[in-house]
Amino acid sequence: MSFRFSQDKDCEFFPCHKTNKPHIFNCRFCFCPLYYFEDCGGNFSYYRGLKDCSQCLIPHEDYDYIINKIAAKNKELKAARGESGGPHE
Numbered sequence: 841m842s843f844r845f846s847q848d849k850d851c852e853f854f855p856c857h858k859t860n861k862p863h864i865f866n867c868r869f870c871f872c873p874l875y876y877f878e879d880c881g882g883n884f885s886y887y888r889g890l891k892d893c894s895q896c897l898i899p900h901e902d903y904d905y906i907i908n909k910i911a912a913k914n915k916e917l918k919a920a921r922g923e924s925g926g927p928h929e
């Protein structure tokens with residue numbers, strides 16, 4: 841099994857978003873790790889003050905986008921604290 845893709849077809853919510861591509865619907869990020877990013881890049885709106893991501897498929901179709909966005913945010917936060925990049929950058 842790949843760490844980049846998983847599907848839980850037995851989940852009562854599968855797929856949790858409408859999609860024309862259920863065969864590539866990725867459940868790896870059941871809850872989007874970018875939810876709290878103002879600049880997540882996803883297709884969202886606000887409903888009663890909460891972010892509504894029901895129209896967004898980024899976490900279910902673009903694993904690399906999520907990972908790259910998190911890495912960029914980590915780099916931004918390190919720079920704001922004046923930390924150097926470290927051995928992996």
